[in-house]
Amino acid sequence: MARILIMGNDFASNQNLKRARILIMGNDFASNQNLKSILEKENHHVYIAENIRETGDSIAQNGLDIIISDINMPEGLDFLEQAHQQILSIPVIILAESMDAKTASQALYVGAKDFLNKPVSPKKLTTTIHSALKQIELEEANKKYYAILEEKIKQKTQDLEDKEEICNLLLESIRDAVVAIDENGIVSFFNKAAENMFQMKKEEMIGHDLEPILPDKYKKLHKEYVKSYFETGYPDNAIGKPILVTAIRKNQAPFPVEIILLKGACKSHKFIFAVMKEQEEKENREISGLYDMRKLEIASSLLAHVSHDLNYKLAPIISYTELLLMDFSAYQRNHYEYLCKTMKSAKEAKDLIKKYITFSGTQSLQFQAVNLNHIIQGIIQILRRSIHQNIEIQYDLSPNLDKIRADVAQIEDMISILATNAKDAMPCGGTIKISTKKFSSTQESEAFIRMTVEDNGQGMTDYILKHVFEPYFTTRQDAVGWGLPCVYGIAKQHRAEISVSSKPGHGSIFHIDFPVFKEDIIQEETKENTIILTQTPKTILVVEDDSTVRILICEILQNAKYKVLSSKNPEECIEMFKNAKETIDLLVADVIMAPMTGIVLYENLKLFYPDLKVLCISGFSEESLRYDRILKDNIPFLPKPFTSKVLLEKIASIFTGKNL
Structure with missing residues (x-):
């Protein structure tokens, strides 16, 4: 268990420190004996080395805790520099009457943690030790x-690998044949349905190319396509689109199959998935889309569950990696680069999962x-500044509209995506028109x-x-195909109906029909993981000396509609309280800060602001903080790392008087 140590000069508070093994390096007999006498009175074990040989022997035999080196000892610093790796973890205290810059630099290199000026007073020596x-x-x-x-990160990584195994099992269980190939055109996945379709065993295909199931007329074209796509990314016009081809079984019997190609990457390796469905023999058969709206619902439901599980596993990896990055000095420097890459990949995965959640219509929203x-009037001003000048934005808004139940930010995203798609469809300029009107359903009178x-x-x-709302479907080479699927997900979560009509050369029209908000509807239909905020806007001041953590907490609170102030240290925090023009309702403070702890800061502020509430946070455990009498029983506490949900729930409970 980690112990919190308060750095100070109070001798009484240091009685619990262990007895140290201390080496005195020096050739001044009187000075050595004086230092030894002082330290032995403190019950420390003291060894004296008057020359280099004795120094080496003492380091090798005595398991030292501290080295006190006289700057005047011949070749003393040179010896310590040569033994640098051996004494890397032993703090060195330099004893000197005076010191030039070169000598001071050498002393720092060999691990000097402090300096003592001759003659040394007993109190100064004791305090330094x-x-x-x-x-x-x-x-x-x-x-x-x-x-x-590190052990927790290892465990969470194993959990993700287990999740990958579950995904493989899922692919094995679906009815459609699924085959994956790598950059060299070699099969890396061949599910049970593919075995049945091609009458080939998995062992016969994995590790080999696709030639056994390709007609002769496709073999050369297939090799050229795979080589070009993996080397350049083009052509990609077949990605995400159903195409009808002929395949052959193990007995060389040909049969028609509808195939959809999906691209992906795993651990820096690219691959292509082929999802295949056997078709009936028909002449001039039109290629139909893989998804209808029912299949979109199934896909969104599946993504909702998978995203929840992946987010649950991903959040601890991000949090623990952030903690390691906060103090990477404890590791070799090349580890820092690995941690940064881990964080970058984790955040990219988190952004992708966010898109999955939006498409599935299960994200946490703030309805009003x-x-x-x-x-619309608010977002149009932003669109006009961001969309090309050769595109005119018009609007025709019906007056006196009834209200709808909506998350404002999500509706703004929906409008931005639709406007951006419209802009991309008009490279030479044109007009975007946004309009509203009220109407009633003739069938249900709604x-x-x-x-x-x-x-x-x-x-x-x-x-x-037919495919416009499918994830990853796009007609642009520089897009990933997540814009309109997100629009679909937002509409779904708002219980709105979305439709689109278009003809080549005649533009496109998107209709989104929102139910009129009824005052008697119970409004507590938020998702289980939605945070319920207090009704009255609150002001929170965050004081945290680590800028990364401080910025992260502020962003979480601002997204939750709190008014947020921030400070990097207790002195700045006190000045902000003095100069505040409005009431600060809550102080979120890191426990371990200089020159005072977050607890002491709060107690001082409480004398002048009796209604001030507090939430203390720390990377140390609550038990250790209470054991060292830093954290008091009546102080709300949240250990790092924490998720935004846990932070917001804790703050909400403090404001409601139901501290979790």
Whole structure:
């Protein structure tokens, strides 16, 4: 368990420190004996080395905790420099009457932690030794703490590998044949359905190319396509689109198959998945889309569950890696680069999972009764500044619209995506028109607010219309195909109906029909993981000396609609309280800071601001903080790392008086 040590000069508070093994390096007999006498009164074990040979023997035999080296000892610093790796973890205290810059630099290189001026007073010597011992104990505690973090990261990584195995099992269980090939065209995955379709065993295909199941007319074309695609990324016009081809079974019997190619990457290796469905023999058969709206619902439901599980496993990896990055000095420097790459990959995965969640319609939203016209009027000003000048944006908003139940930020995203898609369809310029109106369903007599986004661009073919809301479907080489699927997910979560009509050369029209908000509807239909915020806006001041953590916490609170102030140290925090023009409701403070702890800071502020609430955070455990009497029983506490959900729930409970 990590122990928190308060650095100070109070002798009484240092009684629990261990007895140290201390080596005095020096050729001044009187000075050596004086230092030894002082230290032995403190119950330390003291060894004296008057020359280089004795120094080497003592280092090798005595398991030293501290070295005190007289600057005047002949070749003393040179010896310590040669033995640098051997004494890397032993703090060195330099004893000198005076010191030039070159000597001081050499002393720092051999591990000098402090300097003592001759003649040394007993109090100064005792204080310096106690400070060095405290630092040793803190470093030992940190090593244990980081070892625990590394073990947790290892466990979470194993969990992700287990999740990958589950995905493989899922692919094995589906009815469609699934085959994956790598950059060399070699089969790396061949599921049970593929075995049945081609009458080939998995062992016969994995590790080999696709020639056994390709007709002769496709073999050369296939090799050229694979080589070109993996080397250049082109051509990619077949990716994500259903095509009808002929394949052959093990007995050389040909049969028609509909195939959809999906690209991907894993551990820096690229691959292509082929999802295949056997077709009936028909002449002039049109290629139909793989997904209808029902299949989109199934896909979104599957992505919702997978995203939840992946997010659950990914969050600890991000948090623990952030903690390691906060103090990478405990590791060799090349480890820092590995941690940065780990964090980058984890955040990219998190962004992708966020898109999955949006498409599935299961993200946490902040619903409120709003006028759709007000949202459109606000976002149009932003669109006009970001979209090309050769594109005109018009709007026709019906007056006196009823309100809808919506998350404002998500509706703004929806409008931005639709406007951006319209812009891309008009490379030579054109017009985007956004309009609203109210109408009633003739069948159910239910009222709706319709938002229409239309353009006079290139338009879409029937084939594109069938696939426009599918993830990864795109007609642009520089896009990934997640814009309109996100629009679909947002509409779904708002219980809105979305439709699109288009013809080549005649532009496109998107209709989104939102149910009119009814005042008598119970509004507590948020998802299980939605954070319920306090009704009255609150002001929170975050004081944290680590900029990365401080910025992260501020972003979480700002996204939750709190008003947030931030400070990098207790002195700045106190000044901000003095100069504040409004009431600060909550102080979020790191426990271990200089020159005072977050607890002391809060207690001082509490004298002048009696209604101030507090939440203390720390990378050290609550038990260790309470054991060292730093954290008091009545102080709300949250250990790092924590997720945004846990942070917001904790703050909400403090404001409601139901501290978790």
